[in-house]
Amino acid sequence: MEFRFSKKVSQISGAAIEEILKYAGDPTVISLAGGNPATETFPAAELGEIAQELLTKQPSLALQYNTPRGYAPFRELLTARLRDHDNIGREFDDLFIVTGGQQAVDLLTKVMCDEGDVVLVEEPSFVGALNAFRSYGAKLVGVKMEDDGIDVAGLEAALQANPNAKLFYTIPSFHNPTGITTSYEKRKAVYALCAQYGVVILEDNPYGELTFDGEKLPTYKSMDGEGIVLYCNSFSKVLSPGLRVGYAVGHKDLIQKMVDSKQTCDVHTPILNQLMTYEYLKRYDIDAAIAKMRVLYRDKCQVMLDAIEEYLPKSITHTVPKGGLFVWCDMHGDYDTREVAQYCAQRKVVFVPGCTFMVDDQAPCSAFRLNYSTMENARIVEGVKLLGEALRNFMK
Ligand SMILES: Cc1ncc(COP(=O)(O)O)c(C=O)c1O
Incomplete structure (x- = not known):
């Protein structure tokens, strides 16, 4: 049967990423294309013990339906933590639990956007969010990124x-x-502009804790005197992405609509996973664990930056991140990194071509994304060296 898919999803294609991931599954290929947190940061033993205890001592809570808003004591703990650590949350705000930060992006679009409404995005931007906007028929308008953030x-x-x-x-x-x-x-300038034009800011902060030097700039949500910011975050990068536990903070009217809409998606975020996260936060020092992650990713990032300086052609520019998991490189000129990626994949190294993150993902793009979070240092160096050789040959 020929399926007659909705217009909304016709714009979404994961083909480019799938093509790359096909190679990434091959152990002889070095993948600089990923975006996963490092497995060794997962507190598997602690979470295992907590899960065991929850299932034996509180099965009627851990295995039963729960409320769409999320487990109340967990919401209270998170509300207090965000207030004390990040100055987030005012009297008009509310917090609810979502199934990964991705769901907050999806639900906000669902409650705000009719087909044809515009979503302004940094360009490039996270493809999971771009696809969520596309899936509701929103029109994407990209604004270019500069070294210190969006072009205001x-x-x-x-x-x-x-x-x-x-x-x-x-x-x-x-x-x-x-x-x-x-x-x-x-x-400050972006907040003032969005307030002036009556546009909601969707602040997505999954990497915010992964700062290499400990510096954390004030979030949009912490400046939000008028209730125009929807802040979303999750435990994916600081505990486990597989648990799918995230949260959103915003004006209570906005949150109410999102909670109502969540009921048609997954009713509520798996309660066992919420409880495991809640108990972990009560019993262990997550900030100490995060401090170790910062060092781990800082060191891996430095290894990659040094390798880039040594092995990539000098005409290729790159960002110097102060946190997170990614470096962005640009070959400049007429290169289409989709083609370059195919060429490099045959030479056993893969990355994500820049077009994946663009509003027009079909147009050629000379940039590409590299990731360093999951590999041994020696493999990062080996991967960048291979990449350098492949790029030099391609550019000849
Ligand atoms: C910028 C950004 N936002 C949101 C997400 C989704 O994260 P999760 O749904 O696991 O919280 C990711 C995942 O990689 C991301 O990079």
């Missing part, structure tokens, strides 16, 4: 040109895919 004049022009803009999606710290952090000055 470009954002203002886009706001002026698109009166039906509903959302501005941003990853202000250790951005995926570029690794860039938006400066405090730009955050």
Whole structure:
């Protein structure tokens, strides 16, 4: 049967990524294409013990249906933690539990956007979010990224040109895919612009804790006197992505609509996973664990940056992230890194071509994303060296 798919999903294709991941599954290929957190950071023994205890002592809680908003004591603990650590949350705000930060992006779009409404995005941006916007028929308008965050004049022009803009999606710290952090000055300017034009800021902060030098800039949500920011985050990068436990903080009217909509998606985030996260936070010092992750990723990032300096052609520029999991490289000129990626994959090294993260993902793009989070240091060096050789040959 020929399926008659909706127009909304016709714009979404995972083909480019699947093509690359096909090679990444081959153990003889070095993949710089991933984005997973390092497995050794998962507290498997601690979580195993907690799960065992929950299932034996509280099965009627851990295995029963629960509320769409999330387990109340867990919400209270997170609300207090965000207030004390990050100055997030005002009297008009509420917090609810989502199935990974990705679900907050999806639900906010669902409650805010009719087909044809505009979502303003940093360009490049996280493909999972771009596809969520596309899946509701939203029109994406990209504004280019600079070394210190979005081009603010470009954002203002886009706001002026698109009166039906509903959302501005941003990853202000250790951005995926570029690794860039938006400066405090730009955050203030962007917040003021969005408030002026009545556009909701969707602040996605999954890498915010993974700062290499301990510096954390104020979030948009911490500046949010008018209740225009929906802040989302998760435990994916600091505990386990497989648990799928995330949270969103926003004006209570917005959260209420998102909670209502969550009921048609998955009813509630798996309660066992919420309880495991909650108990872990009560029993263990997650900040100490995060401090170790910062060092681990900082060191791996440095290994990759040194290898890039040594092995990649000098004409290729790269970002120098202060946190997170990614480095963004640009070959400049007429290169289409989709083609380059195929060429490199045959030479046993893969990366993600830049077009994947663009509003127009069919147009050629000379940039690409590298990741360092899961590999041994020696393999990072080997991968970048192979990449350098392949790129030099390609560019000849
Ligand atoms: C920028 C960004 N946002 C959201 C997500 C989704 O994360 P999760 O749903 O696991 O919380 C990711 C995952 O890689 C990401 O990079």
